[in-house]
Amino acid sequence: MDILAEFSENLHNGEAERVGILTGQALANGLEPRKILDDALIAGMTVIGDRFKAHEIFLPDVLMAAKAMYVGMDILKPYLIKEGISTIGKVVIGTVQGDLHDIGKNLVAIFLRGAGFEVIDLGNDVPPEKFIDTALKENAQILGMSALLTTTMPMMKKVIELAGARNVRDKFKIIVGGASLSREYAQAIGADAYCFDGMNAVDCVKRYILSK
Amino acid sequence: MINEILDIPATDIMPAMESILKGQGISQNEIPNRKTVVLAEEAIQCLMSTIRPAGILSEISRDDFAVIYRGSGMNETQAPLGRIFRAGADLAVFIVTLGKIISREISERFDNNDLAAASMLDSAASEAAEMAADYIETYYRSCLERSGRFGPSTGIMRFSPGYCGWHMNAQKELFNFLEPHRIGISLNDSLLMQPLKSISGVIVSGPKEIFRFDDSFSFCADCITHSCRDRINAIFEQDKQT
Numbered sequence: 001m002d003i004l005a006e007f008s009e010n011l012h013n014g015e016a017e018r019v020g021i022l023t024g025q026a027l028a029n030g031l032e033p034r035k036i037l038d039d040a041l042i043a044g045m046t047v048i049g050d051r052f053k054a055h056e057i058f059l060p061d062v063l064m065a066a067k068a069m070y071v072g073m074d075i076l077k078p079y080l081i082k083e084g085i086s087t088i089g090k091v092v093i094g095t096v097q098g099d100l101h102d103i104g105k106n107l108v109a110i111f112l113r114g115a116g117f118e119v120i121d122l123g124n125d126v127p128p129e130k131f132i133d134t135a136l137k138e139n140a141q142i143l144g145m146s147a148l149l150t151t152t153m154p155m156m157k158k159v160i161e162l163a164g165a166r167n168v169r170d171k172f173k174i175i176v177g178g179a180s181l182s183r184e185y186a187q188a189i190g191a192d193a194y195c196f197d198g199m200n201a202v203d204c205v206k207r208y209i210l211s212k
Numbered sequence: 213m214i215n216e217i218l219d220i221p222a223t224d225i226m227p228a229m230e231s232i233l234k235g236q237g238i239s240q241n242e243i244p245n246r247k248t249v250v251l252a253e254e255a256i257q258c259l260m261s262t263i264r265p266a267g268i269l270s271e272i273s274r275d276d277f278a279v280i281y282r283g284s285g286m287n288e289t290q291a292p293l294g295r296i297f298r299a300g301a302d303l304a305v306f307i308v309t310l311g312k313i314i315s316r317e318i319s320e321r322f323d324n325n326d327l328a329a330a331s332m333l334d335s336a337a338s339e340a341a342e343m344a345a346d347y348i349e350t351y352y353r354s355c356l357e358r359s360g361r362f363g364p365s366t367g368i369m370r371f372s373p374g375y376c377g378w379h380m381n382a383q384k385e386l387f388n389f390l391e392p393h394r395i396g397i398s399l400n401d402s403l404l405m406q407p408l409k410s411i412s413g414v415i416v417s418g419p420k421e422i423f424r425f426d427d428s429f430s431f432c433a434d435c436i437t438h439s440c441r442d443r444i445n446a447i448f449e450q451d452k453q454t
Contacts (some may be wrong), residue, residue, distance in 0.1 A: 049294070058248065098404065106331075127402075149374050152375050
């Protein structure tokens with residue numbers, strides 16, 4: 001079995017320790033960090049995402065694979081920085097103020113990282129100012145918001161209005177998601193896009209960032 | 213008037229494996245792999261050793277509850293609870309918590325990138341918190357039965373701020389009334405409870421018919437569970453059997 005296939009198999013099985021060992025071996029064998037990142041970790045997580053979307057695997061499988069991916073990425077990180085290899089783009093993400101439901105948001109963050117994006121996860125119960133301040137400070141291209149409760153969904157509109165009031169609405173694209181949301185609601189509050197699941201969020205973010 | 217602090221036995225609110233897995237998006241007819249089952253078993257063990265369930269149950273008059281219900285006036289105009297509590301015979305506000313330790317356990321797992329274990333424990337704790345709220349509802353029902361206030365034509369149902377058109381900001385008044393700091397629960401600026409695995413609300417008891425409502429309100433379109441259907445059906449289930 002070649003090393004990339006071995007990566008893929010161990011990611012699927014959530015074998016974090018083994019993925020760490022393989023990453024070290026691949027580097028020792030002279031494989032370029034970028035190639036390990038793209039062809040092993042990102043490619044592996046893309047397959048995981050596709051299988052999850054097709055209901056072939058479940059949430060715990062994705063999360064175990066994500067842990068394995070993070071182990072590999074942590075090992076690669078200093079090499080990527082040394083070689084000046086940057087991420088595809090930067091995304092600030094969080095669950096809106098008053099809401100602590102974050103499974104969906106966490107999945108989006110995992111799939112975005114797995115697709116090669118840098119993700120700044122603000123967690124849950126995030127005040128509107130913090131979304132805007134962080135996106136500006138980090139020079140993020142995308143600001144992503146999640147809400148589950150119907151009573152907290154209006155906080156998304158507040159964030160968008162705040163960005164407008166501070167004249168920074170054109171500094172980043174705003175994407176929204178959450179089980180209660182719809183495309184119509186996203187349009188009504190002035191979001192740039194509605195993402196219905198983690199893989200859709202990756203496609204959406206890619207579209208915005210790669211089209212620049 | 214009932215006004216009690218309750219110690220809830222942890223063993224009475226241990227969720228079943230299938231309900232934890234349901235929280236992870238795995239339905240009863242799907243077969244998870246061995247690693248997933250082990251994670252769920254570990255979550256149950258962790259719950260058993262770390263939760264300190266407690267609750268407060270306090271009966272309240274309709275007039276006093278009207279003040280809590282109104283909050284700062286942001287409820288949906290058609291929220292079913294607005295009609296139901298006014299038609300109810302007995303009302304009690306409640307709050308339950310699993311305690312601080314379980315939230316810390318969940319956070320530690322997330323911080324250590326043990327995402328699957330963290331998420332599984334989070335699902336297990338959420339289910340246990342719901343069961344703690346069920347426990348206190350059942351306790352209230354038994355109190356009403358003992359005092360002759362609950363008969364064959366009586367129904368009981370609980371509601372929480374943030375759901376079914378009842379706005380979250382009712383939490384402030386609810387906290388003023390219940391003083392849940394007595395069992396270690398506080399409210400942050402976003403109206404979220406600390407510890408996170410806590411549930412507050414009102415339990416309404418009254419003629420079964422008052423609990424019938426459709427799930428066709430504008431806010432129902434945004435609801436993902438429509439669990440009100442099962443709760444209403446449960447009230448009338450007994451009538452069908454007899």
